Amino acid sequence: MEADFPTWEPGIRRDYPPLRGERQADVLIVGGGLTGATCSALLTAQGARVVLLEAHLLGMGDSFACTGKVTGQLAGVYTTVARTVGMDAASAYARLMREAVLGVRALCDSFRLPCQPREQDVYVFAETEDDLPALQNLSALEAKLGFPAAPAPDAGGCPFPVELSLRMPNQLTLSPLPYLLGLIEAAERQGCEVYEHSPVRAIDGRRAITPGGSVEAAWIVLATGSPIGCTALPRLAMMQQRACAAVVLQGGAPLHASHLSVQPDELTLRPIPGGALLAWDMGRAGTRQHEARQTVLERTLKALLPEYRVQERILRQDVWSGDGLPLIGSIRPEASHLLMATGYSGWGVANAYLAARIITGQIMGRPLPEASLFRPDRRYPSHAGVMLREGANVAGGYLSGLLRPGAPVCTHMSGRLRYNLDAGRWECPCHGSTFTVLGETLAGPAMENAKVSAHQRQ
Ligand SMILES: Cc1cc2nc3c(=O)[nH]c(=O)nc-3n(C[C@H](O)[C@H](O)[C@H](O)COP(=O)(O)OP(=O)(O)OC[C@H]3O[C@@H](n4cnc5c(N)ncnc54)[C@H](O)[C@@H]3O)c2cc1C
Known part of the structure; x- marks a missing residue:
């Protein structure tokens, strides 16, 4: 375990x-990850x-792997934002993200x-010559968005050779779980009621129902x-759950900065x-991309970081x-009391702060002027959904998700689950719901447990 x-x-x-x-509240927050903690x-x-x-348990969802x-x-x-929505949207988002980093720091302090x-420089690197155009773009x-990023001759002490690095000064690192649990304790001190082991199994109007009771609230925030x-297809088509591994490495030369590949x-x-703490994209959840990405990860660890020993993978x-x-x-719009916050594309701490700011503004009647940019029911550019499917192995994704015979069925929209041996859980290739080996829901959009028969568990 x-x-x-x-x-x-x-x-x-x-x-x-x-x-x-039975409980009553102004706001019910469903989900105790970075989003739920910051909103509370x-x-x-x-x-x-x-x-x-x-x-x-609080913080054991995706936030558990966050590398801070x-x-x-x-x-x-x-x-991506500049290409799909436009430069104005990218500028507004960049400004809000800058404010979010300051906001996170202020929460830590207050x-x-x-x-x-800790304030720390970040270096974005091009590993090979092929990556240089991406770094140049x-x-x-970044210059247009008002972020200072200068070429760094020493590559910030990156532990492997790179073609070129850009230095982005004064970013932040922190320990995500103590941050998240600390925020919830702070909310609790101000009267927030917190319950664990309480999965919401249904939402009926303003009431959310769990196996042990229910909560009625004027607002419900799905921080899940x-x-x-x-089940709204345009929205689901705009979201993709991608698996990502955090690898705890021990030994090696000490680092004094963070390093990010220019390739996302x-x-x-x-x-x-x-x-060092490494994060690695494992491809679209529930598909065969996992095995291929695992092989590249092993190769990368051997080639680039041979002095480090793998201590843990999450x-x-x-x-x-x-x-x-x-x-x-x-x-x-017809159920405006039901709110959601997701789609952080790998950057959960600052985006959870932005989400909490927008949601708090909406609930308290002081909406953030830029909030409409992030509306979940916004009109998406026609090519944006297609971009999500780029690089996704369709044969290992939607199609086999629907056709794979004999596998347990997802309780969201009946996709066939795939068992991920490394993660020890069932994953749905359609919309990324995950279940324990016995079929208990871990992550949505599914709410109900899946039926896993005895022979499927073996
Ligand atoms: C390997 C890795 C490294 C990362 N590194 C960084 C990083 O360095 N910096 C950064 O900013 N971001 C990073 N991220 C991204 C960040 O971790 C996520 O964006 C963030 O954790 C999402 O938080 P969340 O609260 O939305 O989701 P979660 O943390 O998944 O929280 C959702 C919660 O909802 C609960 N839930 C689900 N269904 C129900 C239900 N029916 N009833 C009640 N509760 C329910 C779940 O149990 C879960 O606890 C990383 C992500 C990964 C995977």
């Missing part, structure tokens, strides 16, 4: 009880009565969170990664005591959006 804390940031957890009986802290600080329901790099300079994400925030775009229960699906590296997912902008706000 997985431990409650990653080995690189051991800690002690508090236990929270499961929900029993900002909403309670504004005086809202908040209940937080977590299906399992907090930056407004989202490398390739702005390139709540005295035990998450060791990035540097031009992919929004549970969502390649490695990122940050320093931790005694070693596999999770993150939700990418087709146009690069997160999806934050009311799910549908």
